[in-house]
Every structure is written in structure tokens, then in C-alpha cells.
Amino acid sequence: MSTPGLAWSREEFEARLRERGRSYHIHHPFNLMLNRGRASPEQVRGWVANRFLYQVAIPIKDAAILANCPDRDVRRSWIQRILDHDGFEIGGINDPGGIEAWLRLGEATGLSREEILDERHAIPAVRFAVDHYVHFARRAPWQEAVCSSLTELFAPEIHKQRLATWPEHYPWIARDGLQYFRNRVSQARRDVEQGLEVTLSWFTTRAQQQRALDVLQMKLDILWAMNDAMALRYGVDPQSAAEGLARAPQEAA
Numbered sequence: 001m002s003t004p005g006l007a008w009s010r011e012e013f014e015a016r017l018r019e020r021g022r023s024y025h026i027h028h029p030f031n032l033m034l035n036r037g038r039a040s041p042e043q044v045r046g047w048v049a050n051r052f053l054y055q056v057a058i059p060i061k062d063a064a065i066l067a068n069c070p071d072r073d074v075r076r077s078w079i080q081r082i083l084d085h086d087g088f089e090i091g092g093i094n095d096p097g098g099i100e101a102w103l104r105l106g107e108a109t110g111l112s113r114e115e116i117l118d119e120r121h122a123i124p125a126v127r128f129a130v131d132h133y134v135h136f137a138r139r140a141p142w143q144e145a146v147c148s149s150l151t152e153l154f155a156p157e158i159h160k161q162r163l164a165t166w167p168e169h170y171p172w173i174a175r176d177g178l179q180y181f182r183n184r185v186s187q188a189r190r191d192v193e194q195g196l197e198v199t200l201s202w203f204t205t206r207a208q209q210q211r212a213l214d215v216l217q218m219k220l221d222i223l224w225a226m227n228d229a230m231a232l233r234y235g236v237d238p239q240s241a242a243e244g245l246a247r248a249p250q251e252a253a
């Protein structure tokens, strides 16, 4: 047990951040359904169309962090995230970026580009959850906004699950469509290194470390709430609902 009030060591603080993975949406019934191959084409499409709102918000959120950050070294590396998602054309290199990769995923599931882009399938609660993330990044100290990106600690695992299970369970999705997930496994690892370095260096008193944990929990809750909203709209099979109940986030927090 730690002494109340004393700062945790870097190692213990990092371990406490990682411990929050227990309430990551990888354990949500809707995600269990998706990654265990129990989702219908309509449920997969509903997820892809709604997650698009998150995809387009991420570079806007990262631009807000850049705008609030006076540290040039941090800005020099953080800007990579915007290029990852928006893509770029520089010096003859053309990278279409993550948003385009997500649109191709959508097309591979049978959605049209148009119906993803016009957000006709957007669920209001998903929109509110995503907007909250962007607003938080605009208003919060930039170090807290960086810390809120640390759900990416747990993202490589969820992308790897999709790569491992979707081709078998959803043979109707063209394999090329899964490229987004392949790209993110390495990008997320690099992002996490950077986000962790900022978080471990800036949140040094016990009160600040506790605040960082609260910020990370808020972001975990955003992702969980998005899944709640999609489960309500598109449904969840009883088996996934039962398996997910064993891991309700309030028990894990």
C-alpha cells in the first residue's frame, strides 16, 4: 500500500494508469459481440459509421492540443498525429491517411462513402461523447489533454483482435478494408510512448497523479458511452451482454 499524499514513483504511477485498462471498451458487450464474430452486417456497419465521428474528431482534438502547447519539442512530434489521420502530400509522397483508410473500411463493409461522410447514421449520444473529447482538449491544460489520449495504451490489443478475428468471422468484408487496423498497431505504440513520457514527467505530485488517473478515466468513459449508445441502437446478442456484465466499468474503476 502507498502512503496517502506521497507521490507515486514513475513505475507505480504508470502501473496505475495501465490498471485502468480494466474499464477499456475492449470489455464492452458491443465490442465483445464485434470481435467474437457475433455481429450482423448491420451491426458492423452501424459501428463503422458511428466510429467515423471519432476518427474525424481526432485530428481536430490534436490540433487543439498543439494550439495550447507552448513546448516546441512536444509540438514537433505531436503534429505527426494530424498527418497520420488527415494524410499528407509532401515532397512527392502521398499518404491518404487514417480517415481515408476508415472510409475504405466502411466501403469494404458495404457502406457508401457518401453515407459515412454525411453522418446520416450518427447516434446523438455518440456525437455528444465525441464532442466532449474535443471540447476537453480545447479547454484543459495541454498536459491533461495529452493524458486523455492514453486510452491508446490499450488500443493495439483491440486492433490486433480485429485483425485476428474479423477475416474468419466476417468473410464478406474485403480484407483490404482492414488496413486501418494494421496501420494503427504501430502508430498507437509510438503515440503511447510520447503520451506516457509527457504524463509521467508532468504529473509529479500525488494530487496531480490522481488528477491524471481521473482524466484517463473520463476518456475511458467516453469510449464506453459510445459503445453503450451503439448497443442501444443496434442491439447486443445475449451471450455478449452476459459476458460484458461481468466487467462493468464501475466495478473495475
Ligand SMILES: O=C(O)c1cc(C(=O)O)c2c(n1)C(=O)C(=O)c1cc(C(=O)O)[nH]c1-2
Pocket: 058, 148, 149, 150, 151, 152, 153, 154, 155, 158, 159, 184, 223
Ligand atoms: O479502435 C479503437 O478502439 C480505438 C481506440 C482509441 C482510443 O483508445 O482512444 C483510438 C483508436 N482506436 C484509434 O484508431 C486512434 O487513432 C486513436 C487516437 C486516439 C487519441 O485519443 O488520440 N485514440 C485512438
